[in-house]
Amino acid sequence: MITQQIVLISGALFGGLSIIFGAFGAHALKKILSEEQLNSFETGVKYQMYHAIVLLFIGSYFPTPNQFMSWAFFIGIILFSFSIYGLVLSSAKGKKMKFLGPITPLGGLLLVIGWTLLLFSFI
Template sequence: MNKQIIITAAIYGVLAVITGAFGAHALKSKLEPAQLEVWHTAVQYQFYHVFALLFLSTLNPAGNNLLAWSYYFFALGILLFSGSLYLLACRNLLGLDWLRFLGPVTPLGGLFFILGWLTLGLGAIKKL
């Protein structure tokens, strides 16, 4: 198992639980239903990719560049995809309407997720 990947997954996992609880309790009365759905999507995808990171850690990417790239793509994807959605969901609440510029960041994070899955698959093929 890869310690760095597990630590990254643990940090993102803790943050997913915190943001999920925060959205369900503290933000429920403050955000519109559509904004809460955006928040929920961010939490959901963050959790999906925490599990992907944990699985990746069992493959031991040392010496396999594709698996190493998969780690970076997943970690960056969580930051860009979920991070931008968290900010977009709260931009009115925060009074930061200018945050709408983050809209194009979300699909970029999604692209990193796709690249992470592709490199994970290719890296597993190479490893086996």
């Protein structure tokens, strides 16, 4: 069971990691990634941060967070952003992990489901 505290901790953790990954991408990876790869990496960072903020909102707004909504955002962040990180980094090393390609849209789908559940909670 996901509690309010777990949702808030997850949001703070994902938010902090997005800052670290963003700095890593802007400084260390800028020298080894193509512009297209760097843009993809930044997309993962942005979506991770956006949804970290959503988790903080959910944890603050709902005393008892919706389990499906919370899991959708949590797993969606991992599948979407972290698959992008894996694809970009493995591609830069010349050993692209192609199996991660289909995982990214699944993560995106979970994020859309999370947003839909959030919408329904307001209706």
